[in-house]
Amino acid sequence: MARLIKTEKEVEGRYTEQWIVVDEDALDQWPEGPLEVVGREVPRIDGHDRARGLAGYTADVRLPGLLQAAVLRSPHARARVKSIDLSPALAADGVRAAVGPDDIEGLTDEPAYMGAAVAAVAADTFGAARAAIDLIDVEWEELEPLLDPDEAVKQGSLLDESVTYERGDFERGLAEADAVVEAEYRTQVVLHNSLETHQSIAHWEDGGLTIYISTQYIWGVRAAVAKQTGLPEDKVRVICLAMGGGFGSKNSPGDYTPIAIELAKRTGQPVRCALTRREENVAAGNRNATIQRITAAARADGTLTALGGEFVNAIGFSGWSSSTEGPMQMLYACENMRTVKHSAKLNLPPMAAFRAPGFVEGTFGLECLLDELAAKLDIDPLELRRRNYADSDRMDERPFSSKQLAECYRRAEPHWQRRNEVRASSSGPWKRGVGLASQIWYGGGGPPSYAWVRVGSNGHAQVVTAMQDIGTGSRTAMAQIAAEELGIPVDHVHVSLGDSARGPYATLSAGSSTIPSMGPATRSAAADAKRQILEIAAQRFNLEERVLDLKGGKIVSADGGAWELTEITGLLEDAQILGNGARGPNPTGMRVLTFGVQVAEVAVDVETGEVRVDKIVAIHDVGRVINALGASSQVEGGIIQGLGHTLSEERLVDPHTGRVLTQSLDAYKLPTIADVPEIVTDLVDVPDPHLTNLGAKGLGEPPIIPVAAAVANAIRDATGADVRSLPISREEMLKALREAEAKKRVPVGTASS
Amino acid sequence: MIELEVNGQRYELEAQVGRSLADVLRDDLGLIGTKVACGEGHCGACTVQLDGVPVLSCITLVHTVGPRRVTTIEGLRDHPLVDAFVAADALQCGFCTPGQIVTASALVAANPSPSKDEIRHAMAGNLCRCGTYPKIEEAISSWQG
Numbered sequence: 001m002a003r004l005i006k007t008e009k010e011v012e013g014r015y016t017e018q019w020i021v022v023d024e025d026a027l028d029q030w031p032e033g034p035l036e037v038v039g040r041e042v043p044r045i046d047g048h049d050r051a052r053g054l055a056g057y058t059a060d061v062r063l064p065g066l067l068q069a070a071v072l073r074s075p076h077a078r079a080r081v082k083s084i085d086l087s088p089a090l091a092a093d094g095v096r097a098a099v100g101p102d103d104i105e106g107l108t109d110e111p112a113y114m115g116a117a118v119a120a121v122a123a124d125t126f127g128a129a130r131a132a133i134d135l136i137d138v139e140w141e142e143l144e145p146l147l148d149p150d151e152a153v154k155q156g157s158l159l160d161e162s163v164t165y166e167r168g169d170f171e172r173g174l175a176e177a178d179a180v181v182e183a184e185y186r187t188q189v190v191l192h193n194s195l196e197t198h199q200s201i202a203h204w205e206d207g208g209l210t211i212y213i214s215t216q217y218i219w220g221v222r223a224a225v226a227k228q229t230g231l232p233e234d235k236v237r238v239i240c241l242a243m244g245g246g247f248g249s250k251n252s253p254g255d256y257t258p259i260a261i262e263l264a265k266r267t268g269q270p271v272r273c274a275l276t277r278r279e280e281n282v283a284a285g286n287r288n289a290t291i292q293r294i295t296a297a298a299r300a301d302g303t304l305t306a307l308g309g310e311f312v313n314a315i316g317f318s319g320w321s322s323s324t325e326g327p328m329q330m331l332y333a334c335e336n337m338r339t340v341k342h343s344a345k346l347n348l349p350p351m352a353a354f355r356a357p358g359f360v361e362g363t364f365g366l367e368c369l370l371d372e373l374a375a376k377l378d379i380d381p382l383e384l385r386r387r388n389y390a391d392s393d394r395m396d397e398r399p400f401s402s403k404q405l406a407e408c409y410r411r412a413e414p415h416w417q418r419r420n421e422v423r424a425s426s427s428g429p430w431k432r433g434v435g436l437a438s439q440i441w442y443g444g445g446g447p448p449s450y451a452w453v454r455v456g457s458n459g460h461a462q463v464v465t466a467m468q469d470i471g472t473g474s475r476t477a478m479a480q481i482a483a484e485e486l487g488i489p490v491d492h493v494h495v496s497l498g499d500s501a502r503g504p505y506a507t508l509s510a511g512s513s514t515i516p517s518m519g520p521a522t523r524s525a526a527a528d529a530k531r532q533i534l535e536i537a538a539q540r541f542n543l544e545e546r547v548l549d550l551k552g553g554k555i556v557s558a559d560g561g562a563w564e565l566t567e568i569t570g571l572l573e574d575a576q577i578l579g580n581g582a583r584g585p586n587p588t589g590m591r592v593l594t595f596g597v598q599v600a601e602v603a604v605d606v607e608t609g610e611v612r613v614d615k616i617v618a619i620h621d622v623g624r625v626i627n628a629l630g631a632s633s634q635v636e637g638g639i640i641q642g643l644g645h646t647l648s649e650e651r652l653v654d655p656h657t658g659r660v661l662t663q664s665l666d667a668y669k670l671p672t673i674a675d676v677p678e679i680v681t682d683l684v685d686v687p688d689p690h691l692t693n694l695g696a697k698g699l700g701e702p703p704i705i706p707v708a709a710a711v712a713n714a715i716r717d718a719t720g721a722d723v724r725s726l727p728i729s730r731e732e733m734l735k736a737l738r739e740a741e742a743k744k745r746v747p748v749g750t751a752s753s
Numbered sequence: 754m755i756e757l758e759v760n761g762q763r764y765e766l767e768a769q770v771g772r773s774l775a776d777v778l779r780d781d782l783g784l785i786g787t788k789v790a791c792g793e794g795h796c797g798a799c800t801v802q803l804d805g806v807p808v809l810s811c812i813t814l815v816h817t818v819g820p821r822r823v824t825t826i827e828g829l830r831d832h833p834l835v836d837a838f839v840a841a842d843a844l845q846c847g848f849c850t851p852g853q854i855v856t857a858s859a860l861v862a863a864n865p866s867p868s869k870d871e872i873r874h875a876m877a878g879n880l881c882r883c884g885t886y887p888k889i890e891e892a893i894s895s896w897q898g
């Protein structure tokens with residue numbers, strides 16, 4: 001039965017209260033552990049298409065009469081357009097239309113960051129459009145940019161009001177402590193750099209508008225486009241059949257979609273607006289920099305008595321302020337806490353969610369500080385974490401729907417025990433060590449989300465839902481879930497997704513929410529189809545419906561009877577059975593979270609500052625695992641992005657002008673295959689008993705979260721140096737080594753391990 | 754008018770001087786399996802083979818190709834590495850994957866059982882933002898000619 005409830009909806013750690021219609025989740029969970037199809041290693045069902053270059057990405061869509069747009073973006077971090085003349089561009093060869101700041105929202109004559117869109121043209125070829133952009137006559141008045149986050153906080157240039165969170169009595173906690181550590185951690189700006197750049201095509205047709213877009217949320221784009229154009233939502237069709245990566249940066253229509261829409265309207269032809277790689281590195285969002293000035297205090301036995309600090313999110317000109325303080329608030333059972341978060345608004349390109357925004361940064365600070373505390377107390381770092389284990393959510397005392405972090409720690413033990421052996425393998429300038437860090441994050445998904453399952457006369461099924469597979473393998477997961485419920489092989493299931501005109505509403509693919517939201521909806525749709533098949537079979541075979549089941553492609557009865565599924569579905573001829581499914585509500589009064597721990601082994605050349613990560617063991621609790629193969633790929637991918645964040649990636653900006661210096665992939669250092677350590681994935685794979693008919697949580701984000709802290713802690717174990725700033729370049733490493741050397745010369749009271 | 758031999762087919766076409774091989778393959782010949790992710794020679798997504806040698810088609814001017822045989826992912830659709838990549842899950846979003854397979858197939862043609870270091874050396878110019886590298890290594894080493 002559908003119910004209207006007011007509920008908290010969580011995306012990327014942001015909660016909003018809203019009314020939603022939810023359907024009961026009437027199905028019992030499957031038993032724990034690998035089943036026939038679910039929980040097994042299943043290669044992606046669209047793998048061959050993607051590998052052969054046949055999958056239709058937005059970048060590959062070709063339409064008759066398609067024009068190409070190019071965008072004039074501000075070269076200045078802060079400026080005013082005193083005058084702009086589009087006519088030389090309009091007069092150029094092949095140019096069909098041009099728009100400026102007065103024409104649409106999203107183009108501005110007061111650019112407040114380098115890369116802000118000012119004007120755009122559409123031409124027959126991208127080359128012609130690009131050339132025409134250079135002909136636009138602009139008179140800029142350059143203004144002084146605000147670039148320093150602390151300065152912005154001081155001046156009150158804030159994106160949001162500062163947020164203070166308190167529990168217990170922070171000062172008393174400090175007073176009760178036997179040891180207090182304080183440090184300042186900094187994290188840099190990193191860029192998503194999905195290989196398919198942000199882009200869309202706008203095509204006005206049949207009195208409506210079709211948008212092809214590389215997006216993580218086709219329904220969000222549909223709503224935004226309807227709003228921009230004034231069209232009814234059902235006149236806007238949004239299509240994303242295959243998608244070349246997003247990592248959080250493609251949740252909205254961006255500036256390129258409104259530009260394409262307006263240019264298409266003016267020309268009467270479809271228009272593509274695709275960012276170049278250089279635009280992608282400037283104007284497509286980023287993980288904002290942070291400054292974390294934090295304190296941890298504990299009694300001699302390791303019990304945390306106080307945690308707190310000041311967090312500055314250096315956000316850029318727009319975006320939102322992610323929860324950098326979240327891990328500190330949520331990970332441990334600490335009674336006394338005070339966090340203050342400032343959201344500095346700067347003349348720098350806007351942030352966009354990037355794989356566990358806030359928690360990646362905050363976990364680096366918190367988990368490094370805990371190791372500094374462990375050293376000061378002379379307590380084993382893993383033991384310190386166990387002693388402060390949180391049994392319920394400390395934010396509002398809600399119980400966890402499930403938490404297997406203790407099991408993760410248990411599984412980490414043998415890897416952690418290698419410490420002495422690894423350290424002893426140091427040789428010459430190469431010092432080796434082991435470090436670990438814990439992970440906490442959301443990832444429970446939620447309603448509303450819907451799916452249909454059609455079963456045809458051949459007994460094959462088609463899952464139909466307008467979600468998107470952004471490369472995580474969610475398409476394959478849906479096929480597995482439907483196959484499991486219907487008792488048919490996974491290659492008898494097809495999945496149709498990515499088109500708002502061809503399927504029901506589905507969640508956005510962000511916040512590790514696709515599988516925990518869409519998986520239960522798909523199972524419930526498959527179960528609805530199954531129920532109908534069994535009802536028909538019962539009538540046909542003169543049996544009671546409750547003795548029948550679907551297994552191994554057959555209809556089986558409790559007394560051993562078995563009929564081919566097609567004996568019933570064959571009756572349908574060209575028609576189909578249609579199952580309808582919805583995601584049920586989240587468990588009330590409970591906190592749904594994911595957990596984990598990673599253990600890193602590193603080697604540091606103390607002469608050159610080179611850091612080499614040899615091995616990462618990733619142990620995570622994400623509830624039930626749907627596809628063991630795809631899950632290990634998600635873990636590896638998250639860790640490799642995490643290693644880029646830790647060691648090599650950094651968007652550099654000229655400190656005076658605010659211009660982005662790292663605009664190409666030779667300047668911005670993504671990890672390559674040569675940088676990859678041994679990665680061991682170990683997923684606890686116990687369904688969350690309270691969460692949906694699957695017990696599955698999301699896995700996209702958790703693996704990236706603890707990487708930087710685990711590596712930095714391993715570096716401390718190897719060298720005694722505290723690295724407190726990312727990325728850990730050679731320069732940064734050598735600086736930390738020099739500081740450690742200097743500290744050694746000044747004797748301090750407390751022994752370190 | 755230029756002549757191109759692509760995947761064993763001969764084409765005659767008009768192409769303005771200065772156009773890249775990638776653009777001609779994608780826009781004129783409709784061979785969209787070749788992806789362009791940076792357009793300036795930094796990522797490897799656009800890799801094709803010229804006489805069996807991997808090159809970056811986004812920075813190869815179409816007029817410099819001459820009589821060399823062009824092989825794109827479309828010409829390698831039935832290469833056993835395609836199955837090996839899918840079986841190993843060596844692709845996530847898949848945008849880099851055609852380029853990876855074009856490079857890898859040139860590697861195994863020259864060196865049927867490459868070592869881990871040889872694989873890493875040969876593949877280091879093909880970026881994958883999804884981080885499929887461990888599985889790419891596995892796919893190439895699992896493949897037995």
Ligand code: FES
Pocket residue numbers: 788789790791792793794795796797798799800809810811812
């Ligand atoms: S597209 Fe050619 S190297 Fe990136």
Ligand code: FES
Pocket residue numbers: 195244245471844845846847848849850880881882883884885
């Ligand atoms: S699979 Fe996405 S970039 Fe390689």
